[in-house]
Amino acid sequence: MKCIYRFPILGQLRLDDAAPVRARGCTYEFEIENGFATCLVVTTRITDRSQWPRIQRNPSPGVAALINPSAPHLPFLQFELRAVQGFLSLFGVERIDLRDPKIGWIPESEGERGELRLLSWGPGSAERDPRRTPPVPYELVARTLIAAVDLSEAEIPLAFYRRGKNDMLDKEYVEAVYDFFFLVESRYGEGKSRKPALMSAMTSNAELASYIQATLSDPGPIIAGSSKLSQEFQREYGRKTVSETIGHLVDLRGFLHHHAARRPGIWHPEEQAKYELDALFLQFLCYRIVFDLAAKHIWADSVVEQWLAQAPHQPGGK
Numbered sequence: 001m002k003c004i005y006r007f008p009i010l011g012q013l014r015l016d017d018a019a020p021v022r023a024r025g026c027t028y029e030f031e032i033e034n035g036f037a038t039c040l041v042v043t044t045r046i047t048d049r050s051q052w053p054r055i056q057r058n059p060s061p062g063v064a065a066l067i068n069p070s071a072p073h074l075p076f077l078q079f080e081l082r083a084v085q086g087f088l089s090l091f092g093v094e095r096i097d098l099r100d101p102k103i104g105w106i107p108e109s110e111g112e113r114g115e116l117r118l119l120s121w122g123p124g125s126a127e128r129d130p131r132r133t134p135p136v137p138y139e140l141v142a143r144t145l146i147a148a149v150d151l152s153e154a155e156i157p158l159a160f161y162r163r164g165k166n167d168m169l170d171k172e173y174v175e176a177v178y179d180f181f182f183l184v185e186s187r188y189g190e191g192k193s194r195k196p197a198l199m200s201a202m203t204s205n206a207e208l209a210s211y212i213q214a215t216l217s218d219p220g221p222i223i224a225g226s227s228k229l230s231q232e233f234q235r236e237y238g239r240k241t242v243s244e245t246i247g248h249l250v251d252l253r254g255f256l257h258h259h260a261a262r263r264p265g266i267w268h269p270e271e272q273a274k275y276e277l278d279a280l281f282l283q284f285l286c287y288r289i290v291f292d293l294a295a296k297h298i299w300a301d302s303v304v305e306q307w308l309a310q311a312p313h314q315p316g317g318k
Contacts, residue, residue, distance in 0.1 A: 002106040005042045005077060011094035013037040024080075026073070040081070040096060044073045046105075074101070082270045098270070099171060140298070143307050147297040154293040157183050161290045168283060173275040174256055174267065180282035181253050184208070187289065195250055202246045211288050212242045220284035223277070232277050252278055 014036050021028040031039040078098045085096040144151065164179035188208040190201040202208055216237060223229045237245065256275075260266060267274070297303065 001046050003044050003046050003073065004104040004106065005044075005074065006102040006104070007040045007042070007081065008097040008101075009037050009039055009093060009095075010097070011089075012092040013088060014092065026077075042073075042077055046072065074103075139307060139311065142311070143298045143303050144294075146306050147300065147303045150297045150300070151294060153297070154290065157187060157286075157290050157293055160186070161286050164279075164283060164286065168279060171272055171276075173272040173279040174269065176279040177252065177256060177275055177282060180279065180286045181249060183286050183289065184249070184282070185253075195254065199247060199250055202250070203243050208246075209242045211285055212245050214288060215281060215285040216240065216242070216245060218284075219281055220287075223280055223284075229277060229280065233281070236277060237281060249278075249282070 009030075015030060015032065018030045018032050018037070025044065027043040029041045029043075030037040031041060081096060081098055085093060085098065088096075160179050160183035164176045164183070167173070167176035167179060184202075185198070188202050188205045189198050192198040192201050218224075219233055219237070223233050237248075240248065252275075256267060
């Protein structure tokens, strides 16, 4: 049976040919649109039937079936294509999506066709339906526009939060840690950069301490809704005090700020998932900070009154 991995390519890699390349038992092919590579397709062969994708009946109540989209070659392909991605960045590649390829299986005989129950799997298989996203109350958006000038006081923290949130959507967790930590450091670090002085400034700030304690007590729905992340949170943060949490975040900032190729255990720029929990913790901490910063302007009496005076569905509104 053949297994096909489709890795989307972002950027502008223009090729003058796209002939298949065979190496290490794999076939590599580029999909081209208007002369630019849009996808790298890797075809392999799975000879061990125990590594085929399986759909099994779930013995527990709830979900009817358990899906095991086996992809035995994926870790190796992700490893080798990191270097390919890096080199091709010299020629226009922004990123090859190595984390979430679409995977397909092609039977090579009638017998295999009869046994194969799953033909494709990918990020689209589990994507949330955007139609289920709850709408934002328009009044909130309208009052934000009315308060825009006063809200500029919070523009820099909000900018760091927005950039960190975008990093989270891209699963660039190291970059997210940086952006969220910059928000905290900018607001509570008193301009200090060395660890002892920065620790002293942050641990003595009562406002930051209250936000961290609230986040330790409630790290947010993403962590709480995942058994894996929840267990990891309890292990890494569950017993930490506010001061210990600040120390952990400052140490993490220092660790990620420096890199030495020969240092044991040094972080890898393509192994972002290791820092997902830290990024999520910082995201919810920063959410609390920026929400309160913005709320005092958006919920100001003068802003509410100005909106009510023109709101189409309010008495007196135009």
